[in-house]
Structures are given as C-alpha cells and as structure tokens.
Amino acid sequence: MSAGLAGLSVAELGRRLRAREVRAAEVIEDHLAEVAARDGRLHAFAHVTVDAALLAARAADAALARGEGGPLTGVPIAVKDNVAVRGVVGTNGSPAFAGAPPASTDATAVARLRAAGAVVLGTTHMHELAFGPTGVNPALGTPANPWAPGRVPGGSSSGSGAAVAAGLVPAALGTDTGGSVRIPASLCGVTGLKPTYGRVSRAGVTPLAWSLDHVGPLARSVEDVALVLEAIAGADPGDATCARVAVPRYAEALGRSCRGLRIGVPRHFALAGVDAEVRERFTQALGDLRRAGAVVRDVTVPFIEHATRAVGALMLPEADGALRPLLGARLEHVGVEARILLELAKLVTARHYLAAARLRTRLYEELRGVLAAVDMLALPTTPIPAPAVGELTVRVGEATHGVLEALVVFTTPFNLTGLPALALPCGFTRAGLPVSLQLVGRPFAEPALLAAGHAYQRETDWHTRRPPGS
Amino acid sequence: MDDVERFRARLAAAGAVVPEAIVGLVAAQFAPVLDTLDLLLGLDLGGVEPFVPTEQLVRDAEG
Numbered sequence: 001m002s003a004g005l006a007g008l009s010v011a012e013l014g015r016r017l018r019a020r021e022v023r024a025a026e027v028i029e030d031h032l033a034e035v036a037a038r039d040g041r042l043h044a045f046a047h048v049t050v051d052a053a054l055l056a057a058r059a060a061d062a063a064l065a066r067g068e069g070g071p072l073t074g075v076p077i078a079v080k081d082n083v084a085v086r087g088v089v090g091t092n093g094s095p096a097f098a099g100a101p102p103a104s105t106d107a108t109a110v111a112r113l114r115a116a117g118a119v120v121l122g123t124t125h126m127h128e129l130a131f132g133p134t135g136v137n138p139a140l141g142t143p144a145n146p147w148a149p150g151r152v153p154g155g156s157s158s159g160s161g162a163a164v165a166a167g168l169v170p171a172a173l174g175t176d177t178g179g180s181v182r183i184p185a186s187l188c189g190v191t192g193l194k195p196t197y198g199r200v201s202r203a204g205v206t207p208l209a210w211s212l213d214h215v216g217p218l219a220r221s222v223e224d225v226a227l228v229l230e231a232i233a234g235a236d237p238g239d240a241t242c243a244r245v246a247v248p249r250y251a252e253a254l255g256r257s258c259r260g261l262r263i264g265v266p267r268h269f270a271l272a273g274v275d276a277e278v279r280e281r282f283t284q285a286l287g288d289l290r291r292a293g294a295v296v297r298d299v300t301v302p303f304i305e306h307a308t309r310a311v312g313a314l315m316l317p318e319a320d321g322a323l324r325p326l327l328g329a330r331l332e333h334v335g336v337e338a339r340i341l342l343e344l345a346k347l348v349t350a351r352h353y354l355a356a357a358r359l360r361t362r363l364y365e366e367l368r369g370v371l372a373a374v375d376m377l378a379l380p381t382t383p384i385p386a387p388a389v390g391e392l393t394v395r396v397g398e399a400t401h402g403v404l405e406a407l408v409v410f411t412t413p414f415n416l417t418g419l420p421a422l423a424l425p426c427g428f429t430r431a432g433l434p435v436s437l438q439l440v441g442r443p444f445a446e447p448a449l450l451a452a453g454h455a456y457q458r459e460t461d462w463h464t465r466r467p468p469g470s
Numbered sequence: 471m472d473d474v475e476r477f478r479a480r481l482a483a484a485g486a487v488v489p490e491a492i493v494g495l496v497a498a499q500f501a502p503v504l505d506t507l508d509l510l511l512g513l514d515l516g517g518v519e520p521f522v523p524t525e526q527l528v529r530d531a532e533g
Contacts, residue, residue, distance in 0.1 A: 196531075197523045211523065243528050306513065309506045336489075340496055346484040347504055355510035357520030364521060368530060392499065405503065418523040444531035 006034040007167040007470065010224035014071040017064055024060035024074030028053050028119055031076045035121065035168050038469075044143045044163035046081045047088050048122035056119040063117060071227050071251070073117030078164075078172040080157050081123040082130055083107045083215065084204035092206045093126040093156070095139045096333040107204025108239065109173055109215050109232040116231035121169055124159025129323060130175055130208045131338045132156060133183045133407040136389055139335050146467035147189055148433055151386035154187030154407070156180040157218065161188035164218050167470040171219040171228050177208045178311050179382075179411025181216040182423035182438060186381035189425045189434030191453070191463060192218040193225045194411075195233065196444045197418030199245070203238030206326070209318035210241075212311065212415045221463050222424060222453035226250035229446065245444050253447035254454040259293030261452055262374040263439075266301045270379035270410065275396050281427035281435040282380045285456070288426075289378070292459050294452075299370050299377070303363045307413035308405060310363075313348055313356035314416075320345035364417040368442075371419075375448060377440040379410050381423040385433035414440055422449045425462040434462075477501045 005013065005027050016022045032050060039045050053076070060074035079085050082092045084103035091097045105111075110120065125143050127135050135158025136142045143162035145151040153162045157174030161184025164172050174181040176194040185192025193216045200215040207213055217228035230251060235244040265271075265286065271279060286296050320342050327334060334342075370377070384394055387403050394403050414421040419440055426437035437456070441449040457463050477497035481488055488496050 196527055198527060211521075241524050243524065243531075245528060245531055303513070303515075306510065309503070309510060312503060313507050313510060336492070340488055340492075340500075343481075343486040343488055344496075344500055344504065346486040347480060348507065351511055352507045354520060355513065355515075358515050358518050359510060359513060360521035361518040361526075362515045364526060365518070402499065402503070404499075417521075418527050442530065443527040 005030040008170065009221055010075050010170045010219060010227050011071065013075050013170060014073065017074040018069060020064065024057040024064065024119065025054065027074055028057040028076055031121060031169060038166065039168060042144050042146065042162055042166055042168070043141045044124055044159040044166065044168060045078070046091060046123045046125045046140070046159065049085070049088060049120060052087065053119050053121050056114070060117050060119060069117050072113065072231055075118050076121045076169050077113055077118045078121050078124045078160060078169045079110055080160050080172070080174050081126050082175060082206040083110060083173055085110055085120055085123055088123055090123065090206065091140065093128040093130065093137055093140060094334055094338070096327055096330040105204065108201035108236045110204065112232045118231065124163055124172060126158055127155035128335050128338045130156040130177060130180055131319065131341055133179055133404060135184060142389060145188060145386050146470060148386060150388060151433065152187065152389055154184035154386065157184050160218050161185055161190060164188070164190045164220060165467055167466065171217055171224050174216055174218050175205055176214045176216055176415065177212045177315060178415050179408045181218060182381050182411050182421060183407055185218055185423040186436030187386040187434065189465065189467070190218055190220050191222055191225050191425070192216060192423045193229060194414060194421045195229060195446055196420045198241050198243035199420070199444065199446065200232050201236035201239040201242045203236055207322040209315040210322060211318060212315060214415065222422070222450055222457050223251065223254060226254060226450045248447050250447055250450055253451045256451040256455065257293060258289060258452055258455040261294040263289060263294050263296045264299035264370055264374035264377050265296060266304060266377060266379060267298045268300060269304050273396050273399060273401060273409070274380060274383040275385065277429040278380050278383055278385065278435050282437060285426035285437045286378060288459055289456060292455055297374070299374060301370055302366050303359060304413050306359055307363060307416050308409055310356035310359045311412040311416055313352040316341065316345035316348045317353055360416050363413065367417055367419060371442045376452060379438050381410060381436035381438040382407055383409060385429050385435060410438060419443060420446050420449055422453050424453050424456065427462055473497060473501060
C-alpha cells in the first residue's frame with residue numbers, strides 16, 4: 001500500500017529524508033509501487049530499474065545515517081531515454097535501438113545526479129530520436145497527457161513530462177533541441193528549464209543537433225528545478241561545448257522578490273497567432289508579475305520570427321550528420337516520420353545552413369541589446385494547449401497552422417541563441433488543459449530566471465494543481 | 471505542375487526518397503516549411519558571421 005510519498009516535491013522529500021522522518025528505501029518503494037500501479041495507463045516509463053533503484057536507496061540510507069547527503073540524497077528521478085543510464089538499453093524512442101547493448105557508463109548528467117545521491121528510477125519514453133514536439137510515438141507508444149488522455153503530452157521529452165505531472169517521480173531529465181523540455185512542461189502543466197547552452201554537459205546524450213541540443217530538468221516547481229540544476233551543471237571535459245563558468249548555488253537565489261524586475265514582452269511576436277485562452281492566461285500572468293512588483297513593458301526583437309526556419313535549416317542537416325552514422329543499417333527500423341525528416345535534410349543546402357548560422361548571430365545580438373534594457377523576456381511557452389493525438393493542423397483565430405510549427409514557434413529562438421528559458425504553469429483553459437509562461441534570461445543568468453519563477457510560484461498556485469487520478 | 475509534382479521534382483533533384491504512397495501527405499506537411507527556408511537567403515543580416523555559442527555566451531556572461 002502506498003505510503004503517500006509519491007507526489008511530494010524534491011525539496012520536501014529531501015527534507016524528510018535528512019530529518020530521518022522517512023527512509024530512502026520507503027521513498028523508492030513507494031514510487032516504484034506508484035509506477036507499477038499507474039504506468040500501464042500512462043506509459044511514461046520505457047524501463048524501470050527496480051533492483052538498481054532499491055540498491056541505490058540502501059546506499060542513500062547509509063549515507064544519511066552517517067549524517068551525510070544533500071538535498072537530492074534518496075530522491076527518485078527519471079531520465080529521458082536518450083540520456084545514457086548505465087546498464088540500460090537506451091532506445092532513443094526508436095525500435096532501431098531496441099537490440100542495442102546496454103549503456104556501459106552513465107551520461108555525465110546522470111553520474112552527477114547519482115553523485116548527489118539521487119536514485120534513478122528508470123528511463124522515460126520520448127518522441128522517436130527526439131525528432132518532434134508532440135511526443136507521439138507509433139512504434140514504442142505515446143505517453144498519455146495526465147490532464148487529458150487523448151491529447152499529446154508534448155515532446156520530445158514526453159515521458160518525463162507525463163511522469164512528473166502524474167506524480168510518478170518528483171523530477172526528470174529531458175533534452176531540448178527545439179523546445180523538447182519546455183513543450184512537454186507546457187502541455188503537461190509542470191516546470192521545465194532549458195539552461196544556457198554549455199551549462200549542462202551533453203556527454204552521454206544521443207545527439208540530435210549538436211549546436212542546438214541542451215539537457216535540462218523537469219519538476220513540479222521552480223525550487224525543485226533549481227535543486228536538480230545545481231547537481232547537473234558545470235564544466236565537463238567529456239563535452240567540448242560545456243562552459244567553464246562557475247556554478248552558483250541556484251537554490252539560494254530563490255528568495256529574491258520580483259520588485260523592480262524589468263520584464264520585456266515581445267508583443268509583436270509573442271501574441272501573434274496565439275490561442276485566445278492562452279493569450280488570456282498569459283496576460284493574467286503578466287498582471288500577476290506586475291502585482292509582485294515587476295515592471296512589464298513591450299520590447300521589439302527584430303528577426304525573431306525567422307528563428308524556427310533557422311532551427312530547421314540547422315537541425316535537419318545536423319541530425320542527418322549525427323544520426324545516420326549512429327543508425328547505420330538500423331536506419332530501416334526507424335519510423336516513417338523520422339526517416340522522412342532525415343531524407344528532407346537532403347533538401348537543405350549549405351547556403352541555407354550558413355544563412356541560418358548567420359541569422360543566429362544577428363538574433364543573438366538583437367536579444368543581447370534588448371536584454372541590456374530589461375532583465376528578462378516573457379512569452380507563452382506554446383501558443384496552443386495540448387492538441388489531440390493525430391491532429392496535424394490547428395485553428396487559431398482565422399488562421400490554420402501546422403501543429404508541429406505551432407508547438408515550437410516560441411521555443412526555437414532560445415535554442416538558436418542558447419539563452420536560458422524557463423517554462424512554468426500559468427493557468428488552464430476552460431477545458432482543463434495547462435497553459436505555460438516562458439521566461440528567458442541573459443547567458444548563464446539561471447539564478448535570476450529561477451528567482452523570478454519562484455517568486456511567481458509564491459504568488460500563484462497553478463504549479464500545485466494535480467491532474468485527475470494522480 | 472501542381473504543388474505535389476513540384477515537391478516530387480525537388481526531392482528527386484536532392485536525391486531524397488519518400489515513399490510514393492505518402493508523398494502527397496509529406497508535401498502538404500513539409501513543403502511549405504521547406505519553401506520558407508529560402509527566405510533565409512534573402513535576409514539583410516549585415517556583416518555578421520556564423521554564431522559560436524561557446525564563445526559568445528561565455529564572453530557575455532563574464533561581462
């Protein structure tokens with residue numbers, strides 16, 4: 001019988017564990033029982049590492065008994081299935097990898113979580129090869145959106161978003177190449193962070209597009225995201241793009257208020273082609289931030305509307321370059337959607353790629369100028385709530401948009417420029433679907449973003465709402 | 471030549487293979503997106519060079 005520990009936050013579990021009010025073994029057993037009872041319907045987990053998790057829980061209890069351990073010691077966490085977990089076959093969401101050998105080592109981010117005492121509960125389902133924003137995976141199964149079965153969970157970190165939203169784990173790792181942490185965070189009503197490019201090592205992560213890939217946490221609160229980020233951030237000789245920038249104590253930044261915080265809204269972009277209810281919730285969130293003391297004003301960001309096509313021009317050939325050699329003869333086992341995208345990469349020319357790389361510099365310079373005048377940007381994370389599984393187009397106002405393009409339009413600019421971006425729940429549609437606010441900061445300014453997000457979550461209770469049955 | 475035919479010709483020119491049974495669906499889904507890539511070629515971006523995030527982001531973080 002469940003002891004009611006599943007559903008608690010990282011921070012609360014850590015507090016109870018360090019106070020010895022509960023043992024890590026109980027915490028892990030309780031979460032494993034929830035997964036066993038509910039994941040058959042949810043389909044968030046690709047692989048549950050029962051024995052390894054119970055063993056790690058005993059080690060965590062021993063450490064805690066010695067008076068050692070930090071905020072993550074004994075806390076369960078899930079890992080997206082394109083991030084290597086020692087002893088587990090990483091499928092990358094694809095039947096093409098189903099027969100691959102288990103990973104011989106952990107990805108750096110996973111190794112750091114273990115070093116911080118976290119207990120890996122298993123790996124989570126994803127959009128095949130991380131190559132899509134819906135999380136729909138015909139071959140290996142699509143996680144349910146805990147708020148509305150029949151609606152997509154968002155992707156590509158679909159299982160991570162669904163598992164966290166449903167309370168099967170308090171936090172999970174995802175990866176984000178065009179929005180793949182923030183989109184499931186938005187559609188599943190949880191908090192997700194794409195850190196600055198180079199903040200978290202990508203060593204041990206199956207690449208999709210080298211210059212756009214990021215690793216980031218999903219959790220149910222900004223506080224929990226901060227605790228996970230603190231464990232996984234920092235330089236790594238295993239990843240040449242990982243920055244040698246000191247890692248702050250993110251959790252210590254959380255007490256700051258929003259008073260005087262300058263927030264810019266690129267209204268010309270952020271409120272164009274947005275669902276009416278998303279617009280209402282976003283506007284309400286800006287009002288909440290104003291009431292908390294922030295100064296909100298409109299800003300203009302030239303070239304931002306070209307970000308998605310630039311990401312396409314970079315992602316398709318980079319994915320082709322990264323994945324074809326990895327797949328080799330297994331390419332024939334890749335699903336139709338991903339195989340077609342790899343074929344379409346052949347239509348992207350070197351001129352497209354270079355124009356996109358130059359646009360990237362230009363957009364970054366424009367954003368740097370704007371972020372000198374304001375502390376951060378605010379925009380919706382996605383312009384639409386979760387679409388139905390199988391829906392290819394969506395009607396917003398008078399216009400019809402492709403679902404794929406609509407889901408990524410507000411997330412791609414920050415993969416392109418590498419700026420940190422935080423997605424957090426800011427309300428629900430009348431049909432009960434989550435809506436998400438995105439805050440975007442200066443390079444390596446995660447402390448400021450997390451502080452603003454935490455201040456927002458002190459003023460609102462959207463992040464505390466739970467889907468039915470969780 | 472209709473949109474699907476144009477898309478089919480573009481695929482052939484690039485050596486890309488899409489199963490014939492779904493070429494219409496793929497054209498409807500992706501041809502407009504691919505067409506917009508050409509807009510990148512016409513942008514006046516000034517004299518900027520390609521982005522190097524590991525240099526530019528760290529430099530700006532250090533102020």
